[in-house]
Amino acid sequence: MPFPYKVVAITGASTGLGRELALQLAAQGCKVGLIARRAELLEELAQQIRDQGGHAAVAACDVGDFAQVKQAVDSIESELGPIECMVANAGIGMPRERLVFEAEATAQIYRTNVLGMMNAFYAVIPGMLERKRGHLVGVSSLASYQGLPQDGGYAGSKAATRVHCESLRLELRPTGIKVTTICPGFVRTPLTDRNHFDMPLLMEVKPAVNRMLRAIARKRRIYHFPLRMWWIVKIGLATPRWLFDAVLSAQTANINSGRTQAFSDGKAP
Ligand SMILES: NC(=O)c1ccc[n+]([C@@H]2O[C@H](COP(=O)([O-])OP(=O)(O)OC[C@H]3O[C@@H](n4cnc5c(N)ncnc54)[C@H](OP(=O)(O)O)[C@@H]3O)[C@@H](O)[C@H]2O)c1
Numbered sequence: 001m002p003f004p005y006k007v008v009a010i011t012g013a014s015t016g017l018g019r020e021l022a023l024q025l026a027a028q029g030c031k032v033g034l035i036a037r038r039a040e041l042l043e044e045l046a047q048q049i050r051d052q053g054g055h056a057a058v059a060a061c062d063v064g065d066f067a068q069v070k071q072a073v074d075s076i077e078s079e080l081g082p083i084e085c086m087v088a089n090a091g092i093g094m095p096r097e098r099l100v101f102e103a104e105a106t107a108q109i110y111r112t113n114v115l116g117m118m119n120a121f122y123a124v125i126p127g128m129l130e131r132k133r134g135h136l137v138g139v140s141s142l143a144s145y146q147g148l149p150q151d152g153g154y155a156g157s158k159a160a161t162r163v164h165c166e167s168l169r170l171e172l173r174p175t176g177i178k179v180t181t182i183c184p185g186f187v188r189t190p191l192t193d194r195n196h197f198d199m200p201l202l203m204e205v206k207p208a209v210n211r212m213l214r215a216i217a218r219k220r221r222i223y224h225f226p227l228r229m230w231w232i233v234k235i236g237l238a239t240p241r242w243l244f245d246a247v248l249s250a251q252t253a254n255i256n257s258g259r260t261q262a263f264s265d266g267k268a269p
Pocket of ligand 1: 011012013014015016017018035036037038039041061062063064089090091092112116139140141142183184185186187188189190191192
């Protein structure tokens, strides 16, 4: 199915899913606007896309700051034309050591994952409303469905993005602007490279992005993948809490022993 938009902006385009989204979209003939903080990585990616005959514009900014995001969107639109699809993909996670709580680290997760997504959307919504068309894509996570120890900031922020996307979808329905929420399971990227535990059904980035693009092109309301991981999440949600908590405690003990080892090896963030 051909991708239905010609100008697409992607936040978090410097690595991982965002980078691969940009490469695959550019290969399909889309002009891509690349947003993240590390300008040098974005420039390298833009050059790679141009060398392959594509079009890319770079706008380095922190998605947590609306003024910066608005400036980035204006600069991309002046180079490539009106943004038809905004993929709010920038996100961070910072799994903690047990019982170590840092307010600023959690605030940074919410600022990037939740406000960062809203900033990206709010910067393009006025133009999309005028044109009566556009597509907002929020990258949430299967982790948004279940609170997990030591990762509350990430799971909570992803639940907030998912629910906020759903609210926007309902509000924007009569305007011609579509909203899609994507909930991936584990995908091998710099984000998950830091995990020191077994990640069930871990996917490679290319097939993951392939699926995300298909879901966006089909204008899906919400897309969970891989399907088997989504079923595991659903079974977990339907499991009596006492049983779930007992299984999780055993799992967490394993993860913690892996983390303790990683911290002492100096590998953990
Ligand atoms: N990989 C997975 O298993 C998985 C699963 C579910 C959901 N997700 C979600 O998928 C999205 C992409 O993650 P990924 O796995 O591709 O991780 P990644 O490779 O670490 O990419 C994260 C991207 O976000 C950007 N970013 C972080 N903070 C930013 C900020 N303040 N302002 C602007 N850009 C910022 C980073 O670029 P700079 O550092 O250059 O700014 C980077 O390009 C995230 O929202 C993540 O939560 C991933």
